[in-house]
Amino acid sequence: MPDIVISEFMDEPAVARLKDRFSTLYDPGLAEAPSRLKNEIAEARALIVRNRTQVSADLLSGADGLECVGRLGVGLDNIDMAACERRGIAVYPARGANDLSVAEYVVTAALMLLRGAYLASDRVTAGDWPRQALMAGREASGKVIGLIGFGGIARAAASRARALGMEVVASDPHVPASDRAWAEARKVELETLLAEADVVSLHLPLTETTRHLIDGAAIARMKAGAVVINAARGGVVDEEALVDALRQGRLGGAALDVFETEPLTAEAGGRFAGLSNVILTPHIAGLSVEANERVSGVTADSVIRHLEGGK
Template identity: 55%
Template sequence: MIVITEFMDAEAIDTLRAAGAVHYDPGLADRQEAIPPLLRDAAALVVRNRTLVTGALLAAAPRLRCIGRLGVGLDNIDLNACAAQDVTVYPATGANTLSVAEYVVTAALVLLRRAWFCTSDMLAGKWPRGAAGEGQEVAGKILGLVGYGAIARETARLARGLGMDVVGHDPFLPGDDPAWGATRSLPLADLLGMADVVSMHVPLTQGTRHLIDSAALANMKPGAILINAARGGVVDETAVAVALRAGHLGAAALDTFENEPLTQDRASAFADTPNLILTPHIAGVTEESNRRVSALTAANIIQHLARQD
């Protein structure tokens, strides 16, 4: 049995069904308590980012052999517990890289230009040409990438195509590593002080939690833009809202949040916050990327189970 707890491309599900029994319920992530009984005889589990794979969940799945992650972040999966139970975890590495990179560059374009924020005024019969014409071009701006893995590198490639200068910070990548290419490696403080757009590309760890806090935001260039399509928790959301209201932070786009889904109560922290885009953790989700992520995950699951037979 293969249990799938979150949405997956239909063609990939059919591929899995051809290999064995499948229980597909994309709403299970909202009913975590319903998952353990389904795993008693499951050989594989497929999740996205909202299903919490804990030691307790794994204890209810004695026959589980592998987990397919429809994405790349693994902070919702207890990797130590998986290793202890000899359960292999397969992230869909590389399959949504382009989608996230396009999201970041698009957010930078929209937030710099700002012309697309005047729709409500236009519908009200206003003609806000002055304010709408105060936007900026992306060409010539400095993009700062915090973390320089595969997604950040693809983002850098797209940004340079638009005429941006790209700088980056990654303590795990030596400054002379050829992977930097045309991107300048800088200390984080220097990057924050010079970048017109700062984009987060780090996992959520003890060392990166609230990496962008009120102090880091104060060190950013006045009027700069912050984009977080990495992991909720790497930025202090309350501090971001405060910095936006104060006008020091020019704009922000947040796709990931410390608590997901973002409830109305949690969202109230962003009330009356200007120049802000909030999206529901979909930077890596497009029609194309969903097909790629799902196909890769299905292939990983089938290959693993075939090797174990």
């Protein structure tokens, strides 16, 4: 039986480093086969996952020798942290390793949604020439980007937005006013952020208090024409309320990399049909070639260090 089980894709050189030291099973299909995964980790010492593997109390119940879980990313909502704590299982997220990738996604989405022209390819190739309609595109310089949550990814996005001439405001009650990070942004309350921001970007985990934080009432407090970006966690945005606001012309656009239902089904995705000012991507903001190398390397290092006794 393997010492390490990897249930989702991981950079091959990092997998090879693990295999050099420990018996390792690398099978990205295990994320969709929980009963098989449960059998494979029965005698394993470490499990490595991304966001699709549900590390539940039931999954862990038969893994008496499991010592740690390596998370190829930072979100922990697919891991039962209480169950891990009860069983003495350490959890190692790859904090910071994909910050740059997500930050670039956020800033790029903001530029695309403000300008609008980049979403017209189908009309141009069909022989339309929508120059007049696209003259209403807006520049990023001088606009306000509001970051809800001000951790590492938001801070990386802030520095890049500032380089484009944007004003940055942020709301995060967990970051004290004395933190040096506020040199990159003006600290405001959420209500102020919603009222001032031309671009609202989410940088929060999904919890009971953040679920549907951006609902109809929050959207009503935003500027007319504001754009919303969610590359954090599905469920933080009420998708029905968002779509209603987009169809009514209340918002200028939205970019969603995460959804309340993942993978997004045809039925759930149908609510976005016909919207020309929406960017939808399959939970890919943190996944670039470079980010995958960093995330995989950090996770492999954490697991090796733990299993070799350097906890």
